[in-house]
Amino acid sequence: MFFGLTIEKVILIAVVGGLLIGPERLPGLAAQLAALVKRVREFGQSAQGRLKEQMGEEFDEVDWKRLDPRQYDPRRIIRDALIEPVLTPGGKTPSEAALAAARRPAAPAAAVSPAGAYDTENGRPSSVDAPAAPGSATAPLPRPDQSS
The missing domain is CATH 1.20.5 (Single alpha-helices involved in coiled-coils or other helix-helix interfaces)
Known part of the structure; x- marks a missing residue:
């Protein structure tokens, strides 16, 4: 009761x-x-x-039985909300949209100025276009094994 x-x-x-x-x-x-x-x-x-x-x-x-508050079970409402797919504007679920974005080829990188270029092979800034003047901020650093 x-x-x-x-x-x-x-x-x-x-x-x-x-x-x-x-x-x-x-x-x-x-x-x-x-x-x-x-x-x-x-x-x-x-x-x-x-x-x-x-x-x-x-x-x-009006379907009055459908509006009966005794039929609402909070656990069922939450379970249905978690199972129901949420669609993005493209018609995909958020996880499908993220997978599609990850599979897309990356956009080509913008050209890097010589001041920001870095030579990973030598571990020092690289001179992309032309060597900079000695003593400038973008001048290539000598290798440790080279004598100046």
């Missing part, structure tokens, strides 16, 4: 309540409870009638 109450607990509460109230007041309280239930039903029916009247024909088209 609800609030952790089983049918056995509800029956036990009703029996204890009946004993505490007593046989004199029990019929009057039962009649009050019946009137309360009747008013709640009438209120629900009138609210449904007003809603039908305001919505018109659309009221019959």
Whole structure:
């Protein structure tokens, strides 16, 4: 049931309540409870009638069982959200788009100026076009095994 109450607990509460109230007041309280239930039903029916009247024909088209909040399980919602693929503007999932980008050939590198060129074979800046003047910042450094 609800609030952790089983049918056995509800029956036990009703029996204890009946004993505490007593046989004199029990019929009057039962009649009050019946009137309360009747008013709640009438209120629900009138609210449904007003809603039908305001919505018109659309009221019959709504699938009310689909909107029942008791059917929503947060675990299922999260699982479905994680399984559902998210598409990028190209129509691919993010992982497919990343794979396609990784497989594309790299764009040719821009030409590097002689000041920024570096000779990995010799471990020193390289002179790409022409040797620079001795003593300048771009002048090739002598190799350690060469004497100057």
